[in-house]
Amino acid sequence: MNQSAHLLELRGISKWFSGVRVLEGVDFEVRAAEVHALVGENGAGKSTLMNIISGIVAADAGQMLWEGQPVRLRGPREAQELGITFVHQELALAPQLSAAENIFLGRHPAESGWVRWREIYDRARELLNGLGHSIDARRLVVDLSLAERQLVEIARALAFRARLIIMDEPTAPLAEQDAAALFRTIGNLRERGVSVIFISHRLKEIFQVADRVTVLRDGQRVLTTEVAGASVDGLVRAMVGTELNEHVAHEAAAGADGEEAIRVEGPVRFAVRRGEVVGLAGLAGAGRTELLEWLFGAGRQDGQVFVNGRPVRVRTPLDAIRHGMALVPDDRKAKGLVLGATLHQNIALASGRGRWFIRAARERQAAGQLLGELRIKAAGLDQRVLYLSGGNQQKAVLAKWLYAGARVFLLDEPTRGIDVRSKAEIYDLVRGLASRGAAVLVASSELEELLRLADRIVVMHRGLIAGELTRAEATEERIMHLATGGVQ
Amino acid sequence: MSAAALLRRFGPLLGLLALCAALGTLSDHFLTFDNLINVFRQSAVNALLSLGQLVVIITAGIDLSVGSILGLCCVLVAMLLKAGVPPALAVPAALGIGGALGSINGLLLTKLHLPHPFIPTLGMMNVARGLALVICGGFPISELPSGFRFWGAGSVGWIPAPVIVVVVFCVVFHVFLTRTTVGRDIYAIGGNPQAALLSGVPVDARLILVYALSGVTAAAGAIVLAGRMNSGFPLAGMGGELDSIAAVIIGGASFFGGVGTVGGTLVGALIMGVLRNGLNLMNVSAYWQTVVIGLVIVAAVWVDVVRKRAGEKGERKS
Numbered sequence: 001m002n003q004s005a006h007l008l009e010l011r012g013i014s015k016w017f018s019g020v021r022v023l024e025g026v027d028f029e030v031r032a033a034e035v036h037a038l039v040g041e042n043g044a045g046k047s048t049l050m051n052i053i054s055g056i057v058a059a060d061a062g063q064m065l066w067e068g069q070p071v072r073l074r075g076p077r078e079a080q081e082l083g084i085t086f087v088h089q090e091l092a093l094a095p096q097l098s099a100a101e102n103i104f105l106g107r108h109p110a111e112s113g114w115v116r117w118r119e120i121y122d123r124a125r126e127l128l129n130g131l132g133h134s135i136d137a138r139r140l141v142v143d144l145s146l147a148e149r150q151l152v153e154i155a156r157a158l159a160f161r162a163r164l165i166i167m168d169e170p171t172a173p174l175a176e177q178d179a180a181a182l183f184r185t186i187g188n189l190r191e192r193g194v195s196v197i198f199i200s201h202r203l204k205e206i207f208q209v210a211d212r213v214t215v216l217r218d219g220q221r222v223l224t225t226e227v228a229g230a231s232v233d234g235l236v237r238a239m240v241g242t243e244l245n246e247h248v249a250h251e252a253a254a255g256a257d258g259e260e261a262i263r264v265e266g267p268v269r270f271a272v273r274r275g276e277v278v279g280l281a282g283l284a285g286a287g288r289t290e291l292l293e294w295l296f297g298a299g300r301q302d303g304q305v306f307v308n309g310r311p312v313r314v315r316t317p318l319d320a321i322r323h324g325m326a327l328v329p330d331d332r333k334a335k336g337l338v339l340g341a342t343l344h345q346n347i348a349l350a351s352g353r354g355r356w357f358i359r360a361a362r363e364r365q366a367a368g369q370l371l372g373e374l375r376i377k378a379a380g381l382d383q384r385v386l387y388l389s390g391g392n393q394q395k396a397v398l399a400k401w402l403y404a405g406a407r408v409f410l411l412d413e414p415t416r417g418i419d420v421r422s423k424a425e426i427y428d429l430v431r432g433l434a435s436r437g438a439a440v441l442v443a444s445s446e447l448e449e450l451l452r453l454a455d456r457i458v459v460m461h462r463g464l465i466a467g468e469l470t471r472a473e474a475t476e477e478r479i480m481h482l483a484t485g486g487v488q
Numbered sequence: 489m490s491a492a493a494l495l496r497r498f499g500p501l502l503g504l505l506a507l508c509a510a511l512g513t514l515s516d517h518f519l520t521f522d523n524l525i526n527v528f529r530q531s532a533v534n535a536l537l538s539l540g541q542l543v544v545i546i547t548a549g550i551d552l553s554v555g556s557i558l559g560l561c562c563v564l565v566a567m568l569l570k571a572g573v574p575p576a577l578a579v580p581a582a583l584g585i586g587g588a589l590g591s592i593n594g595l596l597l598t599k600l601h602l603p604h605p606f607i608p609t610l611g612m613m614n615v616a617r618g619l620a621l622v623i624c625g626g627f628p629i630s631e632l633p634s635g636f637r638f639w640g641a642g643s644v645g646w647i648p649a650p651v652i653v654v655v656v657f658c659v660v661f662h663v664f665l666t667r668t669t670v671g672r673d674i675y676a677i678g679g680n681p682q683a684a685l686l687s688g689v690p691v692d693a694r695l696i697l698v699y700a701l702s703g704v705t706a707a708a709g710a711i712v713l714a715g716r717m718n719s720g721f722p723l724a725g726m727g728g729e730l731d732s733i734a735a736v737i738i739g740g741a742s743f744f745g746g747v748g749t750v751g752g753t754l755v756g757a758l759i760m761g762v763l764r765n766g767l768n769l770m771n772v773s774a775y776w777q778t779v780v781i782g783l784v785i786v787a788a789v790w791v792d793v794v795r796k797r798a799g800e801k802g803e804r805k806s
Contacts, residue, residue: 321688338679
């Protein structure tokens with residue numbers, strides 16, 4: 001391969017975070033005027049690799065070459081000066097400023113302290129039109145659609161004279177036609193000689209937009225290939241790794257034949273029976289969290305919920321709790337716990353709402369028992385949950401719902417950011433809940449987790465259900481196939 | 489309980505005792521029975537306002553309207569009495585009006601989704617003060633019936649009636665905050681409104697109640713003040729919102745919500761009362777008193793910050 005054709009080249013990049021290896025000897029090249037897709041499961045190391053390229057994180061080992069010259073980035077500013085720009089998933093724009101001001105933020109063309117507004121607007125218009133879109137450069141970013149904001153970010157990158165733009169899941173929040181427009185913009189960038197690293201979970205898109213694709217798995221590069229010679233199935237196999245399916249223990253019960261505990265009718269339809277654990281799979285942005293929060297009365301969606309076969313209206317979380325539901329939210333610190341309050345207060349928070357006075361003695365006895373049952377490691381009931389480990393915090397959230405007597409459990413990423421041992425304990429707990437007759441719906445980005453826990457897996461894609469797999473049918477490949485928009 | 493936790497709990501009280509000891513040595517008159525009773529009597533109105541303010545601040549809110557609601561209730565209760573309404577009816581009516589005004593604050597906050605309680609209560613602060621001036625034409629309404637004046641100027645034995653009112657309110661609020669499920673909801677809302685909502689706490693209803701309670705305590709303050717002054721005057725309670733906020737914060741509550749006790753708040757109100765009284769006794773001018781109070785507020789919160797930081801270090805280790 002011709003060395004000079006590489007705009008960016010990484011050799012043997014490794015990175016550890018607090019003793020955990022997240023990247024191991026990764027080689028990665030981007031050619032000039034190339035759209036290079038980067039795929040991998042959550043936690044494969046994509047974000048870390050991109051953070052290294054854009055100077056946000058320093059590699060622990062390895063070398064980076066820019067146009068054949070070794071470089072050492074000491075911060076994102078230096079990456080920007082080279083011509084590397086990262087368009088983040090959460091766009092970094094100032095919402096109350098105009099598109100043009102955002103494009104030149106921090107580098108307003110000025111003359112002895114006076115901003116040259118005419119030049120700002122003229123050049124912004126030029127950049128935006130050059131991308132093939134007509135956005136009024138004077139409009140405030142807050143009034144722009146998500147797709148338009150992305151365009152402003154890209155124009156901003158071009159104003160920096162970017163030669164490599166990294167896009168982290170740019171299509172995740174976009175509707176189909178906006179995604180198509182973005183692909184045209186990316187093609188436009190390539191024609192101007194700008195390279196793009198395109199991260200996406202939607203494998204089909206890669207065949208629409210990219211020239212080459214690299215697959216990361218467990219911090220290693222497993223594949224780089226021309227898109228023309230690749231297939232969705234081949235990519236999925238590379239992402240998942242064939243050996244993975246073998247060590248998935250079949251712990252789940254053969255399936256439950258209890259009565260229907262909860263059922264949803266509408267654009268999304270599925271049911272969970274008593275004694276059953278149903279997995280909810282899907283990529284980031286597929287709408288799992290939104291679905292669970294809506295079921296729990298904390299969001300808006302179309303559809304009718306049935307509890308124990310009867311139609312119910314769930315307008316607030318309080319309604320949901322009265323129907324025996326429990327939500328373990330995806331972000332336990334922001335939504336699950338009152339961090340400054342004690343374990344006792346947190347465990348009792350969802351209970352006793354029909355009563356005037358707190359029955360402290362009874363609560364303490366029950367909460368103390370839960371501490372033991374769930375093996376929550378704490379100094380006592382009066383310890384504040386702020387300083388508990390992630391696993392113990394998550395168990396405290398579960399304890400709250402056990403104390404409230406919930407019978408339908410909605411679990412959203414129940415083991416996110418939790419150590420291996422607590423993870424296993426939470427798996428046991430979830431299976432234990434089901435075996436005692438609870439209905440469990442568990443959403444997770446970790447396919448292995450769903451395969452371990454669930455009797456049945458419902459796969460979501462863009463807010464809708466793409467398919468349903470029984471325990472016997474479910475494999476990581478099949479789930480990924482459905483989750484990336486494939487047909488069952 | 490560890491030494492740090494004890495200090496955190498009783499820090500404000502220790503501050504109050506130290507202050508009393510210091511003033512006792514500086515002035516012969518300070519530690520006399522009559523003077524201390526006087527301090528309690530003078531602190532009563534601020535203590536009442538502070539109780540309502542405390543409940544609001546526990547939810548991470550703020551109520552800027554308590555002084556003005558006090559003023560408006562002061563005028564309204566005087567007008568009712570002048571119109572011949574017996575005190576036994578006028579007093580509950582005033583409390584009800586205060587509660588209604590407070591619940592308007594809560595409704596504005598939760599139903600209009602105003603961005604911060606600062607806004608609705610700032611509006612109410614101006615509206616209530618303006619209305620107080622409008623309805624009495626700016627003139628105080630004096631000469632109230634003696635049955636009513638009892639609440640401000642009377643006493644049972646040697647205990648002033650305002651002190652009894654404060655004690656009753658303190659007990660009720662303490663039980664409410666620590667022993668009832670609604671009280672627990674209020675702390676949870678201050679600690680993490682999102683988690684509270686997702687645990688079934690009816691957050692909006694609780695917030696409306698909280699601001700209504702603040703209105704009720706402001707009205708109670710109005711009754712005590714009108715009784716003591718023997719008049720309903722429209723400028724009553726000017727600056728009361730800031731004094732009550734100061735008392736609550738000196739008493740160990742946090743602006744970030746989820747923290748605060750009735751005991752601490754009462755101590756906070758007494759610290760301010762003792763300070764004013766002591767400085768009066770030492771013939772410090774009112775101008776300088778304001779300077780001192782300002783310094784004490786900043787110093788008290790700073791001490792609290794230092795104390796908390798030390799406490800957290802200890803907790804993290806355990």
